Amino acid sequence: MRLHTAPRPWRQAAAGYGFVGPALVILGAFLLYPIVYSLWLSFHEWDGYTPHWGPFVGLENYRALADDEVFWRAMLNSIVFVVVRTPLEVSLGFLLALLLNRRLAARSLMRTLFFVPVVMSLIVVTIIFQRVYEPNTGLLNTFLRGIGLGAWAHPWLGDPATALPAVIAVSVWKNVGFSLVILLAGLQSLPHDVLEAARVDGANAWQLTFRMITPLMRPILALTALLSIIGGLKVFDLIFIMTRGGPTYSTEVLATMLYREAFELNHMGVASAIAVILVAVVLSIARVQAFVLPESQEWGTG
Amino acid sequence: MSMVATTASVARAQRLVGHRARAGRGVLWAVLLVALALSIAPGLYMVSLSLMDNPQLFAGRLVPWPPHGENYPRAWVASNIGRLYWNSLYVTTVSMVVTVAISALAGYGLGRIRFAGRGLAYAIVLVGLTIPLQIALIPLFINLRTLGLLNTPLALIGPYTAFGLAFGTYIMKGFFEGLPRELEEAARLDGAGDFRIFAWVMLPLTRPALATVAIFLFLQNWNEFLFALTFVTEGRMRTLPTGIYALLSSEFYGNYPILAASLVLFSVPVLVLYFLFQREFIEGLTAGAVKH
Secondary structure: OOOOOOOOOOHHHHHHHHHHHHHHHHHHHHHHHHHHHHHOOOOOOOOOOOOOOOOOOOOOHHHHHHHHHHHHHHHHHHHHHHHHHHHHHHHHHHHHHHHHHHOOOOHHHHHHHHHHHHHHHHHHHHHHEEEEEEEEHHHHHHHHHHHHOHHHHHOOOHHHHHHHHHHHHHHHHHHHHHHHHHHHHHHHOHHHHHHHHHHHOOHHHHHHHHHHHHHHHHHHHHHHHHHHHHHHHHOOOHHHHHHHOOOOOOOOOHHHHHHHHHOOOOHHHHHHHHHHHHHHHHHHHHHHHHHHHHHHHHHOOO | HHHHHHHHHHHHHHHHHHHHHHHHHHHHHHHHHHHHHHHHHHHHHHHHOEEEEHHHHHHOOOOOOOOOHHHHHHHHHOOHHHHHHHHHHHHHHHHHHHHHHHHHHHHHHHHHHHHOOOOHHHHHHHHHHHHHOHHHHHHHHHHHOOOOOOOOOHHHHHHHHHHHHHHHHHHHHHHHHOHHHHHHHHHHHHHOHHHHHHHHHHHHHHHHHHHHHHHHHHHHHOOHHHHHHHOOOHHHOOOOOHHHHHHHHHHHHHHHHHHHHHHHHHHHHHHHHHHHHHHHHHHHOOOOOOOO
């Protein structure tokens, strides 16, 4: 910005820090300092109560995690959560966006309604779905019995085999509207003349969708996927309230394990190590995205 | 002769296309309506449950008839919702206002002033956008405890402000960058200083961005669960999400309709705001993804 013919660096710096200073102080206190603190704690053993943190144990907490079956279970579940949820969320969102991307009665009303789950509080959603999944009188089993599929009725959250898929389904349900809205905005910003030219040249709807629209949408599809992946790795409320990581760790993810280690078992060192690992995973994915997705580098971590 | 044949076959082809288009239209509507039903059914189920009594619930009914409206006053009293509303409103509003103000300042600084260290400052903001807040959970818990701030409004206002700042600054910076330079130069020629230009010339132009940020922060803080669960453990100071969560382990767990009524009471203000300001809500929640 060439605001001054003769720039005075110290004046610019004073003004700059005057404006940005308050934000930096707060981010420093609530973000940077905790990162350092967590890293520090992850090298110590501490129950969280003795006045000072316990002895320095080096990488012992990390080694303990590497030997802990529950940790690997949580890691695997976090990965499964993301690997199943993201493709569903993005593809369903894209399908609905494609369907809504035309002149259609009540289109904006539908967009509004599809977005309602995104606005609803996760705790409300979670408690409703607990009831939906309830084995005896819940909506899902009642519905299955009603249409003659009573044999499929199942204790969805009580069975380790179905608990994780059931939780993932809720997460997809909650977030499809988000992908839909982003992708619909993307579709509406595509160059109309190019698509029109293809139509005039005789491309049918199928070819138009898969040969033209999808490639043009690649960056925004990737961005939607990235947001979903990062959101999925951070997931906590949904699982904590719905299953508390159970039954028998079948839905335990990194974030719920962290909470349990810290505030139920008082293993502050181990919990901090989990936090550090979680951050490392999220930041490296955000970093990978900078290569895959040059257009939205700003979402990276600089 | 051949001309007629061609016309006939074109007409046939057009009829065929017309049929296919109508059939396609039918499939389109079917898919959309099923998806729509799936996305609103759970909400309707919640409302329906909130109007039942336990026998109706256990009979697996779907329609609450006769309706039990008295669940609502009972839920209001039982879950102390008035108190929870007040706590949530207080914490949410204060942190939202503070965050918006500080974000606007920082967004202006990063977007319109060149100074040494600007790149680093922006990098810190971007880290704040991506990083999971779990990293701060234990350190903040320990520090808040040391300072004796657990179970006070400050225990939530501080962290909410900090964790909304990155988003707010990111959006405001983008918006300030897009404003024309002439305005600023004119004001500078009139002798206005940096802060005057910011407050009187630029800030009033950013109203849409301010609304976006404010709505995003409001919703995020209104629904926040992890910090609220960890930093506020006493009933008196709880916000709505943890207050409702506490009902799950209370005597009301057995009385699901009362719980459902509490959930409806929790959701109504946000849904009313959403339907009034849909454009701003959708913009606010997706602004981080799609740049203006």
